[in-house]
């Protein structure tokens with residue numbers, strides 16, 4: 001696995017210039033600038049043109065407490081729980097959890113100029129253009145930079161090989177976690193998802209019991225019910241209908257599965273079959289990632 005001390009910024013400086021030993025904060029700034037400068041290039045080029053087990057072997061090293069600021073990516077189909085686990089890990093590791101789906105939804109609800117266009121795309125289960133997504137991500141990175149953030153766990157980006165290549169040009173992703181669940185479970189989870197419109201927390205009303213196929217274990221997930229003060233404020237995502245979820249799954253298989261191959265080829269992919277709900281999966285995920293929740297955040301893990 002490459003270290004994150006070497007960043008190549010091809011569109012920012014001389015071709016193939018190599019910037020040595022950047023601090024993680026500089027990395028965020030560089031990414032923000034790079035994404036901003038690359039969005040017009042993208043526009044040009046587009047107009048012309050066993051449960052709970054670690055399966056593949058990037059062998060995540062134990063995290064050095066003094067060299068945290070991880071730069072990780074979470075992959076996985078709609079409904080698999082990327083947001084849930086990425087956000088828990090972000091708290092444990094002290095890095096921001098940046099979900100491009102959240103950035104899109106924020107833009108959607110802002111009634112800004114992009115809002116209508118985004119609503120049409122998202123409600124068909126399609127992907128937003130690279131240009132739009134990179135602009136939203138640049139803005140988010142700039143905001144983080146201003147707050148002194150460093151490191152990140154990206155969720156929902158990259159979603160195409162093109163996006164993965166762009167990310168690869170600007171920074172060195174250390175580890176890519178690929179969460180997996182059978183498709184029947186994914187559909188049930190999306191349909192059961194509820195969000196508190198006030199606090200933004202995600203819940204799930206589905207009670208999942210799926211028989212394991214082809215020798216795989218059964219999967220059971222208890223509902224994740226909201227506290228009483230959230231109950232009257234629950235909403236469903238407009239793209240969590242059966243038709244749209246099926247289309248999102250189809251698009252994931254077509255456009256995002258090649259991203260798994262991209263990172264598998266780089267030896268960075270950790271495949272993790274979720275064994276069940278959060279109580280079963282969280283400790284096993286930590287184990288697969290060589291992390292220990294019981295240690296203090298500052299020293300996770302020796």
Ligand SMILES: Nc1ncnc2c1ncn2[C@@H]1O[C@H](COP(=O)(O)OP(=O)(O)O)[C@@H](O)[C@H]1O
Pocket residue numbers: 076077078079100101102104121122125126127128129130133155156157158159160163239248
């Ligand atoms: N990296 C991306 N590239 C293109 N579109 C994106 C990207 N991230 C999010 N989106 C858009 O936002 C929607 C919601 O994203 P997300 O919450 O990550 O969905 P999912 O639950 O399908 O993983 C996607 O269906 C897509 O339209």
